[in-house]
Amino acid sequence: MTQDSRSSKFIPAFPAMLKGKCPRCRQGNMFKSFFSNTMYEECGHCGLTFERNPGYFYTAMYVTYVFNVAEIVTLGIATFVLSGGSDNPWLYVGIIIPGILLLAPLNYRYSRIIQMYWLDPTLKYRPDLSGNKNDQTPA
Numbered sequence: 001m002t003q004d005s006r007s008s009k010f011i012p013a014f015p016a017m018l019k020g021k022c023p024r025c026r027q028g029n030m031f032k033s034f035f036s037n038t039m040y041e042e043c044g045h046c047g048l049t050f051e052r053n054p055g056y057f058y059t060a061m062y063v064t065y066v067f068n069v070a071e072i073v074t075l076g077i078a079t080f081v082l083s084g085g086s087d088n089p090w091l092y093v094g095i096i097i098p099g100i101l102l103l104a105p106l107n108y109r110y111s112r113i114i115q116m117y118w119l120d121p122t123l124k125y126r127p128d129l130s131g132n133k134n135d136q137t138p139a
Contacts, residue, residue: 009130013117020109023116024048025129030113037108046129050116059119063111068100071107075099 011026022028028045032038042049051057079095080086116123 010127011125011130013125017110017113017117020113022046022048022050023113023120023123024126026125027130030116031109037105039112046126052120052123057112057115060111060115063114063119064107067103067107067111071100071103072096 011021013026016023016026020030020034022030022043022045025043025046025048028040028043028048030039030043030050032040039050041051075096076092079092083091
């Protein structure tokens with residue numbers, strides 16, 4: 001396979017993000033399984049080190065904060081509508097807190113993915129790395 005045919009393999013960002021694929025090659029997995037939030041140290045396909053420097057994922061907590069606020073507002077409005085406008089604060093607490101706890105693993109996972117795909121200006125998609133690992137010839 002030539003260099004030109006490998007670089008023509010374009011993988012869309014959104015499906016790769018949903019599956020937790022590497023932001024540089026969009027082939028290797030970032031997490032060990034879909035139900036596990038344990039990250040690999042580096043991409044098995046292109047070798048990208050995911051934690052690019054010490055404390056790299058600290059900014060992902062801001063994304064998690066945005067997710068939590070959106071979930072609290074959504075759950076609060078849904079509870080208000082479905083309960084017929086209840087003014088019992090314990091109903092809201094009883095719905096929102098378990099909802100936030102149930103969504104915490106997804107928040108953790110997707111906040112890191114969003115950080116790597118959108119919030120890191122130095123990390124770009126390289127279609128030339130998206131080809132079959134066995135077909136790549138040394139440059």
